[in-house]
Amino acid sequence: MSASELASRVADALTVDREEFQSQAAEEAERLKEEVRDGTFDNTQAIVGLEFELYAVDDRTDALRRVPRSLLDLIGFEKELGLHNAEMQTSPQPLNAYGLQAQLSELQANLSPASERAIQREDIRLVSDGMWTVPPNGETASSYLCDSVEQDGVRIATNMSDSVRYHAMANTDYPAGNRLDAPHVSLEAETVMPESLITSIQPHYQIPHAPDLPEYFRYALRIAGPLLALGVNSPFFPPDLYDDAPDREIVDDAHMEHRVGVFESVLNPADRDARDVANEVAPDEEPAVKVRFPPDFETVDEAIDDVVADHTIVPMEVPTGTRFDDDFAHYRHKHGSYWRWIRPVFDGPTASDANARIEFRPLPGQPTVSDAVAFQAVFAGLLEALPTVEHPVRSLEWETAKENFYAATEDGLRADLEWITVDGTHTTATDEIYGELFELAREGLETHGLTTERARDYVRPLRERVDRRLTPARWKHNYVRQHVDEGVPLAEAIWGMQSQYVQRQSETLIEGSFVDWLK
DSSP states (O other): OOHHHHHHHHHHHTTSOHHHHHHHHHHHHHHHHHHHHTTTTOOSSOEEEEEEEEEEEETTTOOBOOOOHHHHHHHTOBOOSBTTEEEEEOOOEESSHHHHHHHHHHHHHHHHHHHHHHHHHHOEEEEOOSBOOSOOTTOOHHHHHHOEEEETTEEEETTBOSOHHHHHGGGSSSOBOOEEEETTEEEEOSSSGGGGGBOBEEEEEEOSSGGGHHHHHHHHHHHHHHHHHHHOOBOOOOGGGBOSOOHHHHHHTOOSBHHHHHHHHHHSBTTOOGGGOOSOOSOOSSSOOOSBOOOOOSSHHHHHHHHHHSOOSSOOOOOOOSSGGGGGHHHHHHHTTOOBSEEEEEEOSSTTTOEEEEEEOOOBOOSSHHHHHHHHHHHHHHHHHHHHTTOGGGGSOHHHHHHHHHHHHHHGGGSOOOEEOTTSOEEOOHHHHHHHHHHHHHHHHHTTTOOHHHHHHHHHHHHHHHHHTOOHHHHHHHHHHHHHHTTOOHHHHHHHHHHHHHHHHHHHSSSOOGGGGGO
């Protein structure tokens, strides 16, 4: 699509009447509630799925690479925000031994030939990671993220995919920060392109009985901090983004998971802090804090209403057809920018496929496919076990769950997390918290037919992280700290770390785990 055609489409999108769009979304939400009450969104069993994002690097230099659109089509991956991104999604499968194996096999079956073709055709390696740190050859990270042009009065990001919705965000009156705000990092752009620094995995869990979603959702918020602390993987930015500060100070002040802060500072208003938002469903009177830790819901209606109340950045003419969920097309469009770290989803192309699910969005990309599926299995196992035993962590204060979440972003497994054990005792002991979490996840998986041995196989890669107190982020941080302490300049230390990460992953991405890196 040419720049002028893209600009024209963006301009057309900006003419859509916001009030009329909101009115249609609200009407659709009422029909959606009726369908939920009628049982349309119920399932006979729990279902799991996974979104898996990657970025592309030069196979020889590890520098970021733009992915030719023809290559994306060839390997069957979807485009994401940046031209360097690629995404694949697994087919939903029942939560059982065969379904989880199918998730792993599907990722391996698609990623293996895709990786081979990318290298053979373009010398491109696809990387699973939380944040890229080496900019394209001959460019800086700041120029790559900030380059934009004005075409016919419309601001277009040079290195962004040609999605009208992405580009329209830079041309609305919504005061997105379009900036990076992290320790020793400050960057201002004119588009949301800085968000393309980060990549993620997103496990999905479909609720068997849709009206029960608030109960499952409440537990999902309570396990968000502990699971994120296990998965942290983005302690460093591209070196040219750092302010002028001593190298050791930058290393000391690094957060284990900067991905959360990037998403929040780019897409939220610059004068609003997601950490200050209370546990509320009502819309903000101030410009919306769209990326944040979500509230608890008492009913499914509240969950649906929260999406409707959320500020729509880009109302658009939404095409409709004969699919079942076309009856909720405006509501679905609003949901596309309902950027909560955990969010409820009501979806399905046909009435028989309609489902209510929980999308778990805090986790960064992981070192290997099996690590990603381990998180998927543990997340699903916990959501099976916790409601079944009516676990008392349900009563953990929402504010504490939120504090756990943000503490995990800063310190990973070294964070002071609070948990309530099965006997009602409050604890901050890491081994006690994770010992119980892993046992509950195992029990949840066993209730769906997995043998004890197989359930433990899924849990083991994450248990090893706790036993060793070593996450992917800490592995990266240790490497950079050691080299900086030896007098290596920060930029060289970060790039050396990234080279090691890509090399280790090239040997283990498809068949291996992060634990293999530690042997």
